[in-house]
Structure formats: C-alpha cells, structure tokens
Amino acid sequence: MRVLGVDPGLTRCGVGVVEGAPGRPCTLIAYYVVYTDHGDELPARLLHLDRSLTELVAEHRPDSVAVERVFSQHNVSTVMGTAQASGIAVLAGARAGLPVQTYTPSEVKAAVTGSGKADKAQITAMVTRLLRLPEPPRPADAADALALAICHVWRGGSRSKLAVAADRARRGGAR
Amino acid sequence: MRVLGVDPGLTRCGVGVVEGAPGRPCTLIAYYVVYTDHGDELPARLLHLDRSLTELVAEHRPDSVAVERVFSQHNVSTVMGTAQASGIAVLAGARAGLPVQTYTPSEVKAAVTGSGKADKAQITAMVTRLLRLPEPPRPADAADALALAICHVWRGGSRSKLAVAADRARRGGAR
Numbered sequence: 001m002r003v004l005g006v007d008p009g010l011t012r013c014g015v016g017v018v019e020g021a022p023g024r025p026c027t028l029i030a031y032y033v034v035y036t037d038h039g040d041e042l043p044a045r046l047l048h049l050d051r052s053l054t055e056l057v058a059e060h061r062p063d064s065v066a067v068e069r070v071f072s073q074h075n076v077s078t079v080m081g082t083a084q085a086s087g088i089a090v091l092a093g094a095r096a097g098l099p100v101q102t103y104t105p106s107e108v109k110a111a112v113t114g115s116g117k118a119d120k121a122q123i124t125a126m127v128t129r130l131l132r133l134p135e136p137p138r139p140a141d142a143a144d145a146l147a148l149a150i151c152h153v154w155r156g157g158s159r160s161k162l163a164v165a166a167d168r169a170r171r172g173g174a175r
Numbered sequence: 176m177r178v179l180g181v182d183p184g185l186t187r188c189g190v191g192v193v194e195g196a197p198g199r200p201c202t203l204i205a206y207y208v209v210y211t212d213h214g215d216e217l218p219a220r221l222l223h224l225d226r227s228l229t230e231l232v233a234e235h236r237p238d239s240v241a242v243e244r245v246f247s248q249h250n251v252s253t254v255m256g257t258a259q260a261s262g263i264a265v266l267a268g269a270r271a272g273l274p275v276q277t278y279t280p281s282e283v284k285a286a287v288t289g290s291g292k293a294d295k296a297q298i299t300a301m302v303t304r305l306l307r308l309p310e311p312p313r314p315a316d317a318a319d320a321l322a323l324a325i326c327h328v329w330r331g332g333s334r335s336k337l338a339v340a341a342d343r344a345r346r347g348g349a350r
Contacts, residue, residue, distance in 0.1 A: 043266075043269035080245055083259055087221055
C-alpha cells in the first residue's frame with residue numbers, strides 16, 4: 001500500500017510518501033515541503049498549495065491520503081491558515097478519487113513512538129529509524145508527514161476505503 | 176461588476192451573486208445555500224462543497240469573488256470546519272483565475288447597515304431593501320453572502336484585481 005501523508009501548513013506543508021503493509025517495515029518513496037510566501041495574498045497561497053499537492057498526488061499515485069487533523073487549541077495566530085491548508089489537502093486527495101483519512105497528532109505520535117506525548121525530535125528519530133534512512137529527513141517538517149503516512153499504513157488504510165465507497169454509494173452525485 | 180459572495184460554512188455555505196457599481200444600487204442575480212450532510216465524512220463534504228462552488232462560479236462568471244474571513248474566536252466546535260470551507264471557497268475563486276477578496280464580518284455589516292455591530296435581522300432587512308427584493312432571501316444563510324457581495328461591489332473590486340495581477344507577475348509559476 002502506498003500512502004501520501006500531509007502535515008498541513010500554509011507557510012510550510014510537509015508531504016511524505018511511503019509504501020508498506022500493516023506490521024511490516026515501510027519504505028520511503030519521497031518527501032517534500034511545499035512553501036508559500038507569507039507576503040503573498042491568501043488566494044495565491046492556497047492556489048499554489050492546491051496545485052503542488054494535486055501534482056504530487058498525480059505523480060506518486062498513492063492508494064490513500066492521510067492528513068493531520070487540526071485543533072483550535074493550536075497556536076491561534078496560525079490555526080486558521082493551518083485549517084485552510086488541511087482543507088486543501090483533504091480536497092486534493094478526494095478530488096483524485098482517493099480515500100482520505102485524518103489522524104490526530106497523538107494518534108500519529110503513538111503509532112510511531114509508542115507515546116501520544118512524544119516530542120518532535122523523538123518523532124524524527126523514529127521516522128529515520130523506521131524507514132532505515134541514513135540521516136534524518138531535511139527539512140524537519142517532512143518528518144511529521146512521513147510519520148502520518150507510516151501511521152496510516154500500519155493502521156491499515158482499507159477500512160477507510162470501504163467507508164468512502166459506502167459513503168459515495170449512499171450520497172450519489174447530488175449537489 | 177458582478178460579484179459572487181460566499182459566507183463559508185461546512186454544513187451550510189451561503190452563496191450570493193449581485194451586479195452593480197460603487198455608489199449605485201446593486202441587482203440580485205441569484206443566491207444559493209450549499210448543504211453538506213453532517214453525517215458524511217470530511218473528504219466527501221469538502222469535495223461536494225468544492226464542486227458546487229466551482230459550478231456556481233462557472234455558471235455565473237463573476238468578475239470577482241468575496242469570502243468572509245473566519246476568526247478563531249468563533250464557535251470553537253465549528254470553527255475548524257468553517258475555516259476549511261473558507262479555504263475551499265477562496266480556492267474555487269482562485270482556480271477560476273478570479274480576484275478573491277476576504278472581508279471581516281464587521282466590514283460587511285458596516286458596509287450594508289452603517290454599523291459594524293449590526294445583528295443578523297438587520298443585515299437581512301438591509302439586503303432585502305438594497306436589492307429591492309419583494310421579501311427577505313430564504314434561507315436566511317444566503318443573506319450574509321449577498322451582503323458580502325454588495326460590500327465588495329461598493330468598495331470597488333478593482334483594487335484587489337490589480338493586487339492579484341501584481342502578485343501573479345511577482346510570483347511566476349514556481350512550485
């Protein structure tokens with residue numbers, strides 16, 4: 001199973017692609033950080049993010065997409081931009097017809113480190129080890145996206161695939 | 176100038192289209208509320224909203240799009256969905272190559288009622304009067320979107336058009 005993970009952000013959006021199966025080691029396919037300029041207007045930033053994510057989904061053809069869930073208790077000055085970026089990320093997967101699953105930061109931390117309260121350094125260390133990388137992913141923003149993708153592989157993306165199919169059948173195409 | 180206004184929401188997203196010029200009366204073209212089912216998964220909801228807004232932009236070919244700016248001090252339980260919906264709305268305009276402007280609720284209220292602290296009933300009453308409608312827009316969610324569009328017409332959308340063009344020229348097409 002190939003999973004594209006997205007750690008959403010308006011200024012820096014981490015993207016990680018891994019391949020694997022539940023209970024087996026994952027393999028790194030690629031990782032990226034999509035940057036948008038803080039000085040640009042919001043429409044241009046969201047458009048750039050949408051195009052970049054759409055391109056990466058088309059390029060890597062993942063079986064599913066995993067996106068970090070955003071909470072309002074995050075940094076208030078950036079949370080709105082992060083929420084908008086997460087909406088764009090979920091949409092990029094859905095527009096490609098892929099199942100999209102969201103995970104809380106604690107779920108991701110628990111999946112890769114065994115603790116829902118692990119810090120950033122611990123996540124980076126575990127991602128480096130789990131993917132057998134010669135050195136930590138740079139920039140560090142990509143490590144969270146890779147952790148998300150690993151989390152989704154290990155939790156088995158098939159459940160959400162069924163859910164999405166059922167959802168589609170139920171909804172039909174009505175506006 | 177034709178403006179499409181969006182009052183973003185995940186469960187109910189108001190859309191209003193008006194035509195007019197600064198300092199002149201506006202004319203109603205159309206209004207809608209896009210609904211998504213609270214029981215559906217987030218990807219399906221965002222996809223539905225994206226498709227609906229993209230269709231409405233294509234159908235009405237506005238000169239610009241106005242979207243209400245979301246603040247984190249709103250209702251915490253719904254603010255993330257509202258922020259994601261606003262990101263989708265801004266993106267729908269940007270993807271169509273249109274200038275997109277965001278306005279705070281106070282700016283919109285001040286534009287149509289003269290007071291930044293007007294309540295919902297007052298906004299609906301003024302939108303009905305300003306557009307010379309025989310009765311208030313139903314459902315009421317559409318009134319805020321129409322108020323946004325009127326606000327944008329009166330403040331003259333051309334400034335943001337220039338800003339977007341300058342922005343585009345400056346950014347180029349780089350990822």
